[in-house]
Amino acid sequence: MTTEREAHDAVRHAFGDSAHAEVTAFPAGNVSITLTKGEHAATIDGHPESGWGWTVDPGDDDGFSGHENTADSLDEALADVRAALL
Template identity: 60%
Template sequence: MTTTEQIAREAVRRVLGDAAHADVTTFPGGNLSISVHSGDHTATIDGDDSSGWGWTVDPGTDDGFTGHEDVAATLDDALIGIRGRFGA
């Protein structure tokens, strides 16, 4: 299964709840960049199903090009990790 923009939005809603808002960008190669906002927190997730998902919670302004703090094999695993950091 390939994670599409719609599948990513549904996963964010399912794992983080209706209060979470996701902005999803799909790139020509099929990888996604997802920005999730919930309450006072923000997370960024980048990746695809074949290479995995890198994610960072509450990135600093100087973190834009330094990569991600954490990596997960699946988008759901990344979202579960984010949920733990959001305190949800």
């Protein structure tokens, strides 16, 4: 299970102080992260056992349509988001 603190630490490890993250951990172990960096935003949702989905700069109509990108771990999702923002 990934806690809110662990998620914040993972974001800080990937982005340093250059990004702001709002993290919500749910009782079943799912985690939702909204990350902002400059003019960009990303959402990362997932669970350590089932994987992570992520989207950079989602459109207004993408709210509940899921994520086009997936990763096996939170660290991998954060690295992919970081690469997409560079």
